[in-house]
Amino acid sequence: MKQFKPSEEVDFLIIGAGAAGGIMAKELSTAGFSVVVLEQGPYLRERDFEHDEIKYTRLSAMTNDLKKQPHTVRRTDTEHAKVLEHKLIQYGRQVGGGSVHFTANYWRLWESDFRQRSKFGGVAGASLADWPVAYADLEPYYTKAEEELGISGLAGANPFEAWRSKAYPLPPLPVKSSGAIFERATRQLGLHPFPAPMAILSQPYRGRGACVHCGFCETFGCEMRAKSSTLATVIPMAEKTGRCEIRPDSYTRKIEVDANGRATGAVYFDGNRREVLQKSKAVILCANGSETPRLLLMSKSSRFPQGLANSNGLVGKNLMVDAGFEAFGLFEHPLNEFKSVQTTRVIHDFYEPDPKRGFYGGGGIDARFDFYPISFALNGLPPGAPRWGSEWKAMVSKNFARTLTLLAHATCLAQERNSITLDPEVKDAWGLPAIRVTFDYHPDDVSNMKFLLERQVEILKATSAQRVWTDATDLSLLPHNHLLGTCRMGDDAKTSVVNRYHRAHDVPNLFLVDGSSLVTACCQPTCTIQALAYRAAEHIADQAQKAAI
Amino acid sequence: MISRRQWFTLAPLSAAVLAAQQHAHEVMRNAQPAALSVFSSEEAGEIEALACQIIPSDGTPGAREAGIIYFIDRALGTFDADKRALYTEGMKRAQAARLELFPSSQSIAALHPAEQIRLLHAIEETDFFELLRTHTIMGFFGDPSYGGNRGLAGWKLIGFDNRHQFEPPFGYYDGPEGGR
Numbered sequence: 001m002k003q004f005k006p007s008e009e010v011d012f013l014i015i016g017a018g019a020a021g022g023i024m025a026k027e028l029s030t031a032g033f034s035v036v037v038l039e040q041g042p043y044l045r046e047r048d049f050e051h052d053e054i055k056y057t058r059l060s061a062m063t064n065d066l067k068k069q070p071h072t073v074r075r076t077d078t079e080h081a082k083v084l085e086h087k088l089i090q091y092g093r094q095v096g097g098g099s100v101h102f103t104a105n106y107w108r109l110w111e112s113d114f115r116q117r118s119k120f121g122g123v124a125g126a127s128l129a130d131w132p133v134a135y136a137d138l139e140p141y142y143t144k145a146e147e148e149l150g151i152s153g154l155a156g157a158n159p160f161e162a163w164r165s166k167a168y169p170l171p172p173l174p175v176k177s178s179g180a181i182f183e184r185a186t187r188q189l190g191l192h193p194f195p196a197p198m199a200i201l202s203q204p205y206r207g208r209g210a211c212v213h214c215g216f217c218e219t220f221g222c223e224m225r226a227k228s229s230t231l232a233t234v235i236p237m238a239e240k241t242g243r244c245e246i247r248p249d250s251y252t253r254k255i256e257v258d259a260n261g262r263a264t265g266a267v268y269f270d271g272n273r274r275e276v277l278q279k280s281k282a283v284i285l286c287a288n289g290s291e292t293p294r295l296l297l298m299s300k301s302s303r304f305p306q307g308l309a310n311s312n313g314l315v316g317k318n319l320m321v322d323a324g325f326e327a328f329g330l331f332e333h334p335l336n337e338f339k340s341v342q343t344t345r346v347i348h349d350f351y352e353p354d355p356k357r358g359f360y361g362g363g364g365i366d367a368r369f370d371f372y373p374i375s376f377a378l379n380g381l382p383p384g385a386p387r388w389g390s391e392w393k394a395m396v397s398k399n400f401a402r403t404l405t406l407l408a409h410a411t412c413l414a415q416e417r418n419s420i421t422l423d424p425e426v427k428d429a430w431g432l433p434a435i436r437v438t439f440d441y442h443p444d445d446v447s448n449m450k451f452l453l454e455r456q457v458e459i460l461k462a463t464s465a466q467r468v469w470t471d472a473t474d475l476s477l478l479p480h481n482h483l484l485g486t487c488r489m490g491d492d493a494k495t496s497v498v499n500r501y502h503r504a505h506d507v508p509n510l511f512l513v514d515g516s517s518l519v520t521a522c523c524q525p526t527c528t529i530q531a532l533a534y535r536a537a538e539h540i541a542d543q544a545q546k547a548a549i
Numbered sequence: 550m551i552s553r554r555q556w557f558t559l560a561p562l563s564a565a566v567l568a569a570q571q572h573a574h575e576v577m578r579n580a581q582p583a584a585l586s587v588f589s590s591e592e593a594g595e596i597e598a599l600a601c602q603i604i605p606s607d608g609t610p611g612a613r614e615a616g617i618i619y620f621i622d623r624a625l626g627t628f629d630a631d632k633r634a635l636y637t638e639g640m641k642r643a644q645a646a647r648l649e650l651f652p653s654s655q656s657i658a659a660l661h662p663a664e665q666i667r668l669l670h671a672i673e674e675t676d677f678f679e680l681l682r683t684h685t686i687m688g689f690f691g692d693p694s695y696g697g698n699r700g701l702a703g704w705k706l707i708g709f710d711n712r713h714q715f716e717p718p719f720g721y722y723d724g725p726e727g728g729r
């Protein structure tokens with residue numbers, strides 16, 4: 001791999017080697033530019049990935065670790081934010097980022113997703129807006145992402161799917177018992193189940209092997225390279241150009257600007273906590289919806305006293321997260337859901353928000369098993385079951401192979417009051433201000449989650465389940481992996497942080513390309529984040545070639 | 550090249566801390582510990598007596614056969630070192646509860662199983678019980694390299710097969726008998 005000196009001014013400095021950063025690195029380096037990618041986490045390889053539930057859940061081996069990087073949490077800005085025992089936000093923290101440990105759901109948005117404000121009007125208390133781009137603008141890049149990364153699915157199987165210029169490059173993965181049960185019940189109810197589109201190879205593809213159904217996708221890295229993470233796909237392509245250096249264990253603390261207000265590079269802590277300044281002609285932030293605004297807010301200067309790209313005060317605002325409850329069913333025969341990918345069947349029948357429901361919101365529902373052995377033994381039994389002792393042990397023994405989950409993937413409304421800011425007191429292990437999360441769902445989000453939970457229960461009741469129950473957990477306890485909307489894109493510099501090509505309105509050579517750009521949140525964001533990255537990279541490369549950055 | 554243990558030493562404070570962390574991690578991942586490192590054998594016996602009612606040995610192996618006490622001892626010596634005080638306090642309260650319930654008893658380990666169960670019910674609402682339950686379950690159903698789940702007792706109990714490679718049909722309902 002090429003190595004650059006920090007004093008050497010590279011064409012692009014990318015911060016964050018995740019779902020978006022990996023694509024930016026590949027696209028820009030193959031277009032002929034010199035690229036350095038700073039990644040705060042380590043450079044793990046497939047041989048490092050283990051089937052070790054303790055390591056990846058309890059010990060946060062691939063995600064933010066509260067012991068080193070605490071974040072504080074509050075519902076409203078009148079409360080004092082506190083560090084909780086558990087994580088409220090979680091993000092991937094190694095080369096490949098969240099694309100390494102994600103479940104690999106890969107849903108395109110609908111055409112209507114980009115026009116929700118025009119379609120439904122305003123929602124009180126929410127900053128619902130249209131996107132500055134349309135589905136048609138993004139479609140070629142959805143196709144490119146599916147082709148280049150390797151997505152398994154069945155085009156046309158979802159009757160609600162937006163038009164597509166090409167079928168999925170790989171057929172769907174084989175159905176599991178959860179999917180077979182779900183498919184039968186939803187059809188019986190007149191609904192439209194379809195094979196889950198997954199960023200996991202159902203067949204060998206471009207030098208990578210097919211999934212062997214080991215069952216360790218969600219929260220784990222794939223040692224077979226069958227999960228289409230950026231680590232397994234585009235990052236090796238970027239490195240092969242000889243123009244891209246991936247620099248792990250590099251924790252950025254500030255983006256530097258010159259007297260003209262242009263970004264000149266970034267200062268980061270290396271693995272030995274030495275401060276290093278990497279110079280660049282342009283900076284691209286791909287650090288996720290929490291770390292991107294945090295870094296902008298930490299990058300205060302006399303020219304940008306409110307933080308970088310934040311003249312309108314919107315950096316960090318409009319935080320959107322994942323939403324949706326779980327419902328469970330217990331069956332007579334073994335499903336063995338611990339095998340193979342998490343989910344194989346989905347419905348989108350309730351995806352589109354419908355004003356007739358009396359609230360704003362919608363979402364998809366999938367059939368899966370959201371447990372591993374420890375988490376199941378801790379939390380997998382129905383309410384009222386014993387929590388320890390012989391009877392508990394017998395139930396855990398019987399139920400583990402016989403339980404399934406229906407999970408809703410619901411909309412989350414943008415609200416200015418929900419935000420990522422810098423905590424005024426708590427610091428991380430590097431002495432930098434901790435992320436402060438201010439978040440509470442909009443009442444319509446909660447109504448929608450309850451509405452979807454009723455649908456989940458209806459579906460389970462149409463199966464042969466011996467018992468059906470729900471988990472409407474205290475919403476403040478749900479950990480969020482989708483961190484979206486905190487630097488939203490828009491044409492109006494007063495109401496957005498970046499333009500339709502992800503260029504910061506305030507800083508001409510600064511681009512923000514990750515979940516923070518999203519204007520609305522339904523339901524599975526990775527596919528859209530990556531399509532946006534391909535589109536942004538094409539534009540940025542074009543502008544750089546014209547010396548227009 | 551970054552080693553597989555790099556995650557444990559992401560933010561080295563100094564060479565000494567790094568070495569200590571590395572050592573701690575090696576200890577943590579050594580599957581067959583020679584001895585207890587945190588608990589005395591007496592403390593270990595008392596804690597194990599409680600863990601063995603959380604996951605009893607009742608026809609299939611329980612916490613004792615799975616080596617849970619070694620898992621907990623190692624957890625408190627490594628990744629959960631900050632939770633030692635909760636154990637010390639929790640066991641003090643458990644001993645006080647024992648004396649209240651069974652004034653003439655000598656130790657938790659010496660109680661009859663039914664008495665041990667009564668004692669657990671008496672402390673069931675405490676943070677210490679939650680932690681002990683969590684650790685017992687983690688040790689029983691976690692990777693054996695942490696010292697517990699000996700003989701794969703936990704995985705055998707639930708039918709979890711760590712084969713790493715499967716082929717369809719995966720379960721009854723996606724196979725021919727299940728109507729698929």
